[in-house]
Amino acid sequence: LDIAVLLLVVVMETDQAGLQVVRAIREELKNGFVRIILRTGQAGQAPEPEVISQYDINDYREKTELTSQKLITSVTTALRAYRDLRTIENLASNLKKEREILKRAQGIAHLGNWEWECGHGDVYFSDEMLAIIGLPPSTNHADIAVLFDCIHPEDRQRVEHAIFDLNVAGERSDLECRVVRSAGDARIVHMVCESHSQGSNACSRVLGTVHDITDTREVENRLKIAHTVFGGAMEEVDEQLRIATKVLENA
Helix, strand or coil: CCCCCEEEEECCCCCCCCHHHHHHHHHHCCCCEEEEEEEEEEECCCCHHHHHCCCCCCCEEECCCCHHHHHHHHHHHHHHHHHHHHHHHHHHHHHHHHCCCCHHHHHHCCCCCCCCCCCCCCCCCHHHHHHCCCCCCHHHEHHHHHHHHHHHHHHHHHHHHHCCCEECCCEEEEEEEEEEECCCEEEEEEEEEEEEEECCCECCEEEEEEEEEEHHHHHHHHHHHHHHHHHHHHHHHHHHHHHHHHHHHCC
């Protein structure tokens, strides 16, 4: 049930019945949203510091304290807390959906992204980025060297310079290189890197995208070959037509 606020008495059927209900709601029903206000007539049986530290409740009042005005205040505060929790849940759900959409879009476009914290060297890779460079999902957070190790030896130094030379926030590198995956196959990628700062002009973070353009380059190469072959054939046909035209003119 979608209940916002519960008002419970500590002592009901037993001396600890109210506290047992709280524990059941949180642990057995896994309900962390409903806000709970506890009321007790014998504070000594369940001291406030102990109850507050052990149980997820919104308010804890002695019977003599819980006047009608105090109850209104406690319920209003609990309702606001419930609303805030639901808002956070909705934001988290929307963020999860957006991440799933971005993940699918990156997979379709063969476009991955990565982020490097320059100070301590940790790199975050998106799932599609890992798929492009051929690394397992467990490599989600790794050292920058992991990225460089995937670059073709002939291109590695150029890529390292492109990234390490981003010293000032706002600088950008744009290059094409090859990556060699663990299976041994090479992919051609278009890499864009941009430096960012946090409070100063010095580069503290590098954001990058990697676009797998292997298929595009293969199509372009086929088109070039086709153009060369058919272009030569057409030139020969044109030459034959010119010869035939001259023959007819002289006949």
